[in-house]
Amino acid sequence: MNDPLLPPPSPDDEVVSAYLDGEATDAEIARVEASPELLARVEEFRALDARIAATPATATDERRDAMIAAALAASSTSPKVSSIETARSKRQPFYTRPLVAVAAVLLLALVATPILLRSGDSDVGDAATSASDDGGEAFDEAAGDDAGDDGSDDGAAMEEAAPQAAADAESAETSPAADDPDAAGAAMSEDDGSAEGDGSAEDGDAMAEDDAMSEDDGGAADDDAPADSTVPTAPLAQPDGPIDLGEFDDLDSLITAYDDLVTRNFAFDTSARLKGANSDTAFGALEDGFCPDIDRALITATAAVGDARLWVIDGPDAEALFFDIDTCLPFAP
Amino acid sequence: MRGSDQELVRAAQAGDQRALDALLRANYDRIYAVCRRLAGNEADAMDATQEALITIAKRIDRFDGRSAFSTWAYRVATNACLDELRRRKRRPTPGLPEHERAEDEAVDSSTQRALGDAVTDSLVIDDALQQLPEEFRAPVVLRDLLGMDYAEIGATLDIKPGTVRSRIARGRAALAAILGNQNGEHERPND
Numbered sequence A: 001m002n003d004p005l006l007p008p009p010s011p012d013d014e015v016v017s018a019y020l021d022g023e024a025t026d027a028e029i030a031r032v033e034a035s036p037e038l039l040a041r042v043e044e045f046r047a048l049d050a051r052i053a054a055t056p057a058t059a060t061d062e063r064r065d066a067m068i069a070a071a072l073a074a075s076s077t078s079p080k081v082s083s084i085e086t087a088r089s090k091r092q093p094f095y096t097r098p099l100v101a102v103a104a105v106l107l108l109a110l111v112a113t114p115i116l117l118r119s120g121d122s123d124v125g126d127a128a129t130s131a132s133d134d135g136g137e138a139f140d141e142a143a144g145d146d147a148g149d150d151g152s153d154d155g156a157a158m159e160e161a162a163p164q165a166a167a168d169a170e171s172a173e174t175s176p177a178a179d180d181p182d183a184a185g186a187a188m189s190e191d192d193g194s195a196e197g198d199g200s201a202e203d204g205d206a207m208a209e210d211d212a213m214s215e216d217d218g219g220a221a222d223d224d225a226p227a228d229s230t231v232p233t234a235p236l237a238q239p240d241g242p243i244d245l246g247e248f249d250d251l252d253s254l255i256t257a258y259d260d261l262v263t264r265n266f267a268f269d270t271s272a273r274l275k276g277a278n279s280d281t282a283f284g285a286l287e288d289g290f291c292p293d294i295d296r297a298l299i300t301a302t303a304a305v306g307d308a309r310l311w312v313i314d315g316p317d318a319e320a321l322f323f324d325i326d327t328c329l330p331f332a333p
Numbered sequence B: 001m002r003g004s005d006q007e008l009v010r011a012a013q014a015g016d017q018r019a020l021d022a023l024l025r026a027n028y029d030r031i032y033a034v035c036r037r038l039a040g041n042e043a044d045a046m047d048a049t050q051e052a053l054i055t056i057a058k059r060i061d062r063f064d065g066r067s068a069f070s071t072w073a074y075r076v077a078t079n080a081c082l083d084e085l086r087r088r089k090r091r092p093t094p095g096l097p098e099h100e101r102a103e104d105e106a107v108d109s110s111t112q113r114a115l116g117d118a119v120t121d122s123l124v125i126d127d128a129l130q131q132l133p134e135e136f137r138a139p140v141v142l143r144d145l146l147g148m149d150y151a152e153i154g155a156t157l158d159i160k161p162g163t164v165r166s167r168i169a170r171g172r173a174a175l176a177a178i179l180g181n182q183n184g185e186h187e188r189p190n191d
Helices: A011-020 A026-033 A036-053 A061-073 A084-089 A094-117 A124-135 A137-144 A155-174 A193-197 A206-212 A220-230 A251-263 A270-276 B003-013 B017-039 B042-062 B069-088 B098-104 B109-114 B117-130 B134-146 B150-157 B161-186
Strands: A243-248 A299-305 A308-314 A320-324
Touching (some): A011 A026, A011 B161, A036 B117, A036 B161, A061 B042, A243 A251, A251 A299, A251 A308, B003 B017, B017 B042, B017 B117, B017 B134, B069 B150, B117 B161, B134 B150, B134 B161, B150 B161
Antiparallel strands (some): A308 A320
16 A cells, blocks of 8 residues: 555564564564664554553443443344334335325325216216226225225215225325335235225225235234324424333334334434433433433333333434333343 | 353353343453544444444354454454444545644643543544554554454454554554654643
8 A cells, every 4th residue: 555644664664563463483583683773663663552552441331331231132142122124124115105195195086076076967976987997996995896886876875985985095195004105006915915804905906905014014004003193293303302102002013103203304313312311201210210221312212012111222223122111121022 | 262251152142131241241341442443533433332232242143162252252343343434434534634633633732631641642542543544553453452463353354464464564653653743743842
């Protein structure tokens, strides 16, 4: 390397350095020990080494304990760690979610427009069917089964069906299913069987079927319910301290809620957290009896899962770590 | 590997969190010191140390016991620190003009006097190390802080022992020059 700061390679320095480190050959040792200049250089390097080796001041005990606690929680042998990444991996990127809302609005428009235009027309069923054809299976799903597809010309039947479709569309927009981006892309999960129980989503309706949400997500409908009821939908301002996420039936639900919080640009700033660390929290447990291994500055939220009260720690690599407030240990559901 | 370490490692690999806790605590100071010397400042060192501890904890089940646990842990930690620091890309540019570096220094000269000589010297060393390119800094730090031999350093940094020898020699020579100059510049008139 020809860095201007670095002196050019020096055979003497290399021998001296190797001598100092016990890595010199016998011939090199003899050469160094026969030269006062090289021995002086040895002493210069030795003094330098001592200065480098002087251990820098370490972090406070509290900080060290928090770092070790976070590492323990992330360890390969810990079965009790919950990772926000795991939750995220089961879901599509949040940026696809607006498509769900757009799809829902389009669906609503497709349903409502013919009805409004032909509200006095006796051939409402045809209109509904037409709308369904134009709008895709979603409409069939929401309204067609009740009115259009059975060929009924009964306007009353259609009027029943239309609100249902609107309701379904609205539901799709606001329900947990809408959060699942599969809904927008109609990229349906193969193991979507769980959607069948949902009356609004039976056959190919992307919007509803996606709700099936997948796999082991535990059923997103359940997962998201607490999130939507406890987490503001708008981007949040930096809090003064840990934010209370509320109560959850299970850890998956909490992870989902926290995931939502994070994806709403809830940028926790470490320095701000430090400043706000002494503020009151949901459980008021930060002041006294604080878990010695958990640095309060790392706590981003509190929550309850069943009877357990938890700290949520925003760990490295977007991992959310959950600690039982009462035991100060990683939460074991 | 010492017997007690062996037992702790086995227990940690079996899922004993207390054993893993003990292992991390036993090596924390050294890991932090390495990250601090590599990072050159407290904030980056803390983040890098956290990353190193997590990496060790995550990979404990891969440790096969062929070396001392501490050697393995330092190797993992060193690379975790270097990776973290590379991600941050916040290393000062080598050869930055003196007046710009002075602005970056967290501790001004009057504060330095208030601090102990050891702390001050540590900052001076940090500053000097940061002027070295990473490929020269890391071998010197691993040698002087951890006492690794050239083969271990080579294995840790994935370079040949001969390269380690050359880089340590050039790194030390550069540091000696930097610190020699700084000692002259920082000399207080009344001292």
